[in-house]
Amino acid sequence: MKYFYFLVYISISLGYKLPDGIKLCHRSQKDFAECVGKNMRGGLGAFAPGYKEMGIPTLNPYFIEKLEIKPPSPDSSVAIHLTFTNLHVSGMTVTDIDHMEIDFDKGCSWVMDAVSPFIILDGEYTMDGKLLLFALNAHGKANVTQVNLRNRHSMWCEKYQKKGKTHIRFINYTMDMRPDNVLFEFTNLFPSNKDIENEIGKTLNENSLAIFNEIKAPVEQIFSTIHTQIANQVLSKIPFDDIFLP
Numbered sequence: 001m002k003y004f005y006f007l008v009y010i011s012i013s014l015g016y017k018l019p020d021g022i023k024l025c026h027r028s029q030k031d032f033a034e035c036v037g038k039n040m041r042g043g044l045g046a047f048a049p050g051y052k053e054m055g056i057p058t059l060n061p062y063f064i065e066k067l068e069i070k071p072p073s074p075d076s077s078v079a080i081h082l083t084f085t086n087l088h089v090s091g092m093t094v095t096d097i098d099h100m101e102i103d104f105d106k107g108c109s110w111v112m113d114a115v116s117p118f119i120i121l122d123g124e125y126t127m128d129g130k131l132l133l134f135a136l137n138a139h140g141k142a143n144v145t146q147v148n149l150r151n152r153h154s155m156w157c158e159k160y161q162k163k164g165k166t167h168i169r170f171i172n173y174t175m176d177m178r179p180d181n182v183l184f185e186f187t188n189l190f191p192s193n194k195d196i197e198n199e200i201g202k203t204l205n206e207n208s209l210a211i212f213n214e215i216k217a218p219v220e221q222i223f224s225t226i227h228t229q230i231a232n233q234v235l236s237k238i239p240f241d242d243i244f245l246p
Contacts, residue, residue: 026245027104036244037100037112048093055233061088061122064226069218071129078214080129084142087123091116098150104244108157108168119146119179125186132207134200140188146179146212153227165239173228175220182208 025035048060057063064087071079099113125142129135156172184204190197204211235243 024243024245028246032244033100033102036102037097041095041097044093044095060093061090062092063088064123067121067219067222069215072214072217076214077130077132078211080127080131080136080215082215083126084121085124085126087121090120090122091118094118108159110153110155110157112153112155114151114153116146116149116151119149120144127186127189131200131211132203134190134203136189136200138186138189138191140186142187143183143185145183146177146181147183148180150178150180152176152178159240162236162239166241167236167238168240169232169235170228173224175224177216177220179209179212182212184208184211 023035023039025032025039029035044059048058050056050058065085067084067087069080069082069084071081073079095114095116097112098115099111101109101111103109121142121144123142124140126139128137152175154174154176155170157168157170159166159168161167184201186201186204188197189200
């Protein structure tokens, strides 16, 4: 969901015009990690409409053609096969970096804590399976809003040589999404009986955090894969020392 944090910082080294106050950071400075975090915060809004020169798509909203969530377990209370299509994700550029750790000396790793007031997923859905007490086979419009999302990004990278220059690439990327609340809105959950549909919607939102925790692992994995692929595409083009000054 936040691969563009790295693109914001990476693009600084290429001399593109960016908002005032964005600067490169030296690995030798004591507040290096804090400096990188501040630069990411400062540049997110500038990249919201996309940045063709860097091959960055529109970030707010960010478009995902398909997002599939398979049942975590047949015995789970949330044993549903849920597929989102034509999904627009909003709110990712309205994010603060609370904490940043970077290790380029003993290894190659990052830990970043990001906080977003809201992340909204809006699109179409199909749902088949059992959700709490309800057996469902439905399709329609969907809106899922994560409120005050705390997201820990843990990334492991490696250094490699390309044309005589050192580059880095991410080889493992995980997330831990912890929203304060989740709001679900699905149309046509039970179109033959609006009273039952309203009751299902009420039950979903009364148990929204428990439901989200049941399905969040595949969501985290999907977004981690997206971040890794796009970040590595950019990182492969720019030498390490041109991104993070000695």
